[in-house]
Amino acid sequence: MAARFALVIDPAASDDPRTDFADTFTVIDPGAPALSVSELSTQRGDGIFESIGVIDGHAQEADAHLQRLAHSARLCDLPEPHLVQWSQAVARAAESAGDGEAVIKLILSRGIEHGPTPTAWVTAAPAADFSGPRRDGIRVVTLDRGLDSGAPARAPWLLLGAKTLSYAVNMAAIREAHRRGADDAVFVSSDGIVLEAPTASLILKVGERFVTPAPTGGILHGTTQLSLFEHLEARGASTAYETVPAAALRTVDAAWLVSSVRLAAPITSIDGLPVAVDAELTASFNEYLLSPRV
Ligand code: PLP
Numbered sequence: 001m002a003a004r005f006a007l008v009i010d011p012a013a014s015d016d017p018r019t020d021f022a023d024t025f026t027v028i029d030p031g032a033p034a035l036s037v038s039e040l041s042t043q044r045g046d047g048i049f050e051s052i053g054v055i056d057g058h059a060q061e062a063d064a065h066l067q068r069l070a071h072s073a074r075l076c077d078l079p080e081p082h083l084v085q086w087s088q089a090v091a092r093a094a095e096s097a098g099d100g101e102a103v104i105k106l107i108l109s110r111g112i113e114h115g116p117t118p119t120a121w122v123t124a125a126p127a128a129d130f131s132g133p134r135r136d137g138i139r140v141v142t143l144d145r146g147l148d149s150g151a152p153a154r155a156p157w158l159l160l161g162a163k164t165l166s167y168a169v170n171m172a173a174i175r176e177a178h179r180r181g182a183d184d185a186v187f188v189s190s191d192g193i194v195l196e197a198p199t200a201s202l203i204l205k206v207g208e209r210f211v212t213p214a215p216t217g218g219i220l221h222g223t224t225q226l227s228l229f230e231h232l233e234a235r236g237a238s239t240a241y242e243t244v245p246a247a248a249l250r251t252v253d254a255a256w257l258v259s260s261v262r263l264a265a266p267i268t269s270i271d272g273l274p275v276a277v278d279a280e281l282t283a284s285f286n287e288y289l290l291s292p293r294v
Pocket residue numbers: 051196197198199200201220221222223224225258259260261
């Protein structure tokens with residue numbers, strides 16, 4: 001079982017020339033109170049985060065997560081994270097996680113109210129057990145996100161492509177999916193375009209092609225989806241980013257929700273309609289996703 005770990009980062013400016021940031025980290029007791037009550041992350045969800053899968057002490061695709069942290073920071077007008085500093089913090093957390101599946105979280109918050117700097121911290125903890133969903137699959141329902149496909153460009157302040165700490169809506173969508181007798185949700189724009197799940201990307205198999213909704217500003221570009229597409233392409237499979245109308249979900253040959261810690265969970269039904277599960281392909285996806293990836 002992976003161990004718990006936490007460290008607070010004193011964030012360096014992005015052009016800081018140092019190469020060793022060990023003295024900017026303070027290792028703290030992961031179970032002890034550590035944040036000020038004036039934290040804007042807790043008061044307003046004003047900050048960004050990343051969740052990195054860790055397998056036996058190896059942080060999967062750490063660089064892709066750090067690049068996305070920097071992208072989210074730009075969208076949220078947060079100071080640019082120093083990527084060397086953050087990657088050294090990830091390495092410390094991964095080392096401490098030990099054997100088994102774990103999750104490293106990176107958090108960059110606006111900081112304390114009227115404070116001078118952002119607050120930043122990194123944690124490692126045992127991952128939730130996703131062996132059931134990976135093997136047996138999940139039922140999903142589509143839920144209207146209430147925004148049309150023009151919203152991301154028209155209203156960038158909605159921060160739709162950023163991984164912000166404001167996940168209350170995403171969690172509410174999962175609760176609604178449970179009320180409707182499903183395990184998870186797939187968001188659809190109000191003009192009927194398929195988007196993503198509240199905490200995962202969607203991959204569809206259409207004939208022999210693998211398709212995912214295009215990340216055109218309205219959804220998070222998933223590191224797991226990207227990695228799996230690279231893996232599939234290297235094996236000669238055809239992959240595509242497309243605009244997927246909700247009606248197309250009725251005719252897919254297979255579908256998965258994928259994310260860094262759950263990995264690939266096959267979808268067994270969409271809005272009550274059964275979807276075929278390719279157990280062998282799913283097992284090969286998870287075998288790849290569990291292998292050390294850089
Ligand atoms: N989309 C959303 C909204 C997410 O929250 C996540 C992950 O938490 C993903 C997609 C999948 O991203 P990744 O594969 O990088 O974990």
